[in-house]
Amino acid sequence: MKRKVIRVADGDTITILDSDDTQVRIRMYGIDCPESHQDFGTVAKKFTADHCFQKVVTVQVKDIDRYGRTVGIVLLPDGNNLNKELLKAGLAWHYKHFDNSSVRD
Numbered sequence: 636m637k638r639k640v641i642r643v644a645d646g647d648t649i650t651i652l653d654s655d656d657t658q659v660r661i662r663m664y665g666i667d668c669p670e671s672h673q674d675f676g677t678v679a680k681k682f683t684a685d686h687c688f689q690k691v692v693t694v695q696v697k698d699i700d701r702y703g704r705t706v707g708i709v710l711l712p713d714g715n716n717l718n719k720e721l722l723k724a725g726l727a728w729h730y731k732h733f734d735n736s737s738v739r740d
Contacts, residue, residue, distance in 0.1 A: 636651075636693065636694045637692070638691065638694065639652055639689065639691050640687045640690055640692055641658065642688075643683050643687070643688050645668060645676065646668025646679025646680050646682065646726055647662060647663040647679070649683065649709065651692070651694065659705055660705065661706075661707055661709065662704040663721070663727075664698070664706050664708050665730050666730060667727060667728045668680075668726055668727045669726075679726040686711055692711060694707040694708070694709055694710075
């Protein structure tokens with residue numbers, strides 16, 4: 636699903652517009668960023684915004700979480716995996732319970 640990012644809630648949650656211009660909240664798969672009130676929370680949000688806000692990204696859907704959010708891998712226009720870029724930058728924790736892939740994959 637290729638769609639434009641219209642909002643960055645925090646480092647690991649964005650909102651895109653689907654083909655019907657309906658807002659879809661995306662939670663990034665396999666990672667967790669600090670919340671805004673936690674250390675580096677605003678840094679993680681800025682990192683995510685700098686990489687994807689107002690850009691067209693591809694979301695590889697993995698699941699729907701208990702809050703109704705789509706859980707997926709966010710691929711940037713240049714093909715880089717935003718989930719892994721956050722990990723490499725030290726701005727997210729890797730949820731190995733859900734995603735056992737390597738950061739280097």
